[in-house]
Each structure stands twice: as C-alpha cells, then as structure tokens.
Amino acid sequence: MQLFYNPSLDYSAKQFIFPPDESKHMVRVLRKSEGDIVHITNGKGYLFEAEIMEADPKKCRARIVSEKKSIPKRYKLHMVVAPTKMNDRYEWFLEKATEIGVDEITPIICDHSERKTLKLDRMERVLQAAMKQSLQTVLPQLNPPISIKEFLETGTEPGLRFIAHCQNGEKMELKRKVIADNDITILIGPEGDFSDDEIDMAKDKGYTPIALGRNRLRTETAAIVACTTVAMINN
Template sequence: MQLFYNPKLDYSAKQFVFPPDESKHIVRVLRKSEGDIVHITNGKGYLFEAEILEPNQKKCKARIISNRKSIPKRYKLHMVVAPTKMNDRYEWFLEKATEIGVDEITPIICDHSERKTIKLERMERVLQSAMKQSLQTVLPQINPPISCKEFLENDISTGFKFIAHCQDGEKMELKRKVIADNDATILIGPEGDFSKTEIDLAKEKSYIPISLGRNRLRTETAAIVACTTVAIINS
C-alpha cells in the first residue's frame, strides 16, 4: 500500500484533489487509472480510502469512499534531543524514531552543542516521509529549537522524566525505570554531553538520571536506543 499525506483532509471530506507533484506520481509513476484505490492520511490518526475519478497528472481527483481512525497508543513519548554536528545524523534519528513510534520531538541547544541552528521545514518533511513509508497515520510533532535551560525552566511534561548523560553519578538503566502505559520525556544531550549545570537543573525539575548501557553512544544512537526501549516495554 502506498500512503499519501494531506493535513487538511478531515473525516467529513467527500472528494479530494491531489497537488500537482502527487498527481504526477500517481498517474505517471504508479500508473493509477479511473476506479483505482489510493490511501491518504491526515497525520491525525485517520486513514482514508479513495477511488480515483479523474487521473489527471496536474489535478488528480478522487472520491473518499471510507475512513477510519486508528486506536491511539496508551502512552506518549517525547524525545528532547540536541541537534547533531552533521544534519544527516539527526535526520536519521527523526526517520527511525518515527518508524519506532515517537509522538513529539524537541531539539534543544545545550552548553556543549556544536550545532545551534536547524532547518525545521526540512525535518518536518523527513517526518512526513517516514510516516508514509512506515504506513502510520499519526505524524509526530516537532517543536522549534529551544535552549536546554529554557526548556527545563518552562517544562510542563507529565509522566516519567529522564535525562541520559555520561558523567559519573548514580544512574539506573532506562529499561528498569520505564513503566508500560505511562508517558515519558527523555533528554539526550549533544556529542559533548550535557554540562553539569544542565544536569543539576534537570534534577531540580525531577528528571531521573538514566543509563542506556555500558557503551558510550552517539547522540542519535542514544536517542534511538531510548525510543526502542520505551517501545519494547509498551509492546
């Protein structure tokens, strides 16, 4: 099944016109014709089944014949992850986290961050592509980048809150602290790790220091290990 995405589509829609790029892909690449069935999601949990009425390469028109809403997960996972020095590594994290099942992502700029800016629109496209490729109907939310200090000072997270860091001190393995069906927010620092000031502030805000294993991991690897751990506990 090939999945298309349009955030403006709602459950009351009767017809739908694909934008030019998708119309061309449907007609020329997928070779769909009148009467063929395609699937669309609005990224809000709905899956629409549509029948092609006019296979036009510029304005492919379809009739919505059914829709259903997916059953929501019993927990939400918010990954708060510092941008990596190389953009492609952060995009890899976004892609894999979407496939695994992340709900929200916040890029944080830390004291030791080498990269201070990100291209939010490009990252949104990565999330959309990963959602469609993995045939999911909920698009993860990605927030504008924010400093670690500002995120923590304004934190309103619910559920369990964890910070993964490499400094000495008492830490529990994440897999021993996560409890199924509970929301979780996990902070992952940059290549240079969180500063002591950031770790202390996180602790003040009730973040629990955790370990992701014996080996020292890259930022994007640590984030994926955390996502996978939470998904396995909730499987």
C-alpha cells in the same frame, strides 16, 4: 499499500484533489487510473480510502470511500534531543524514531552544542516521509529549537522524566525505570554531553538520570536506543 499525506483532509471530506506534484507521481510513475483505490492520511490518526475518479497528472481527483480512526497509544513519548554536528545524523534519528513510534520531538540547544540552527522545513519532510513509509497515521509533533534552560523552565512534562548522560554518578538503565502506559520525556545531550549545571538543573526539575547500556553512544544512537526501549516495554 502506498500511503499519501495531506494535513487538510478531515473525516467530513467527500472528495479530494491531489496537489500537482502528487498527481503527476500518481499517474505518471505509479500508473494509477480511474477506479484504482489509494490511501491517504491526514497525520492526525485518520486513514482514508479513496477511489480515483479522474487520473489527471496535473489534478488527480478522488472520491473518499471510507475513513477509519486509528486507536490511540496508551502513552506518549517526547524525545528532547540536542542537534548533532552533522544534519544527516539528526535526520536519521528523526526517520527511525518516527518508524519506531515517537509522538513529539524537541531539539534542545545545550552548553556543548556545536550546531544551534536547524532547517525545520526539511526535518518536517523527513518526518512525513517516514510516517508514510511505515504506514502510520499520526505525524510526530516537531517543535522549534529551544535552549535546555528555557525548556526546563517553561513547565513540567507529564509522566516519567529522564535524562541520559555520560557523567559518573548513580544511574539505572532506562529499561528498569520505564513503566508501561505512562507518558515519558527523555533528554539526550549533544556529542559533548550535558554540562554539570544542565544535569543538576534537570534533576532539580524531576528528571531521573538513566543509562542506555555500557557503551558510550553517539547522540542519535542514544536517542534511538531510548525510543526502542520505550516501545518494547509498551508493546
């Protein structure tokens, strides 16, 4: 099954017209014709089945045959991850985290961050492509970059809250702290790690220090290990 994405589609829709780029791809590349069935998601949990009525490469028109709402997960995973120096490594994290099952992503700017600007439009496209590739119907929420101080001061995230860092001190492995069916927020720092002040600030806000194994991990690797650990505990 190939999945298409359009955020404006809702459960009351009867017909749908694909935008020009997707129409061309569907007719010229995928060789779709009248009567063929295609699948579309709005990224909000709905999967639509549609029958092509007009295979026009400029304006492909389809009739909605059925719609189905996916069963919501019993938990929400919010990954709060500092941007990496190289954009492609952060995009790799976005792609894999979406495939594994992340619900919300917030880039945080830290004292040791080397990159402080991000191309959100490009990142959003990476999330959309990963959602379609993995045949999911919920698009992760991508928030604008924010400083860690501002993030911690804006409010308390629900559920379990963790901060992964490389400094010495008392820490337990994440897999021993995760409780199934609970919302989870995990802070992952930049290549230079969180500063001592940032760690203390997070602890004051109720974030528990955790380890992600014995080895020192890159930012994007640590984030994926955290996503995988949470998914395994909840599956």
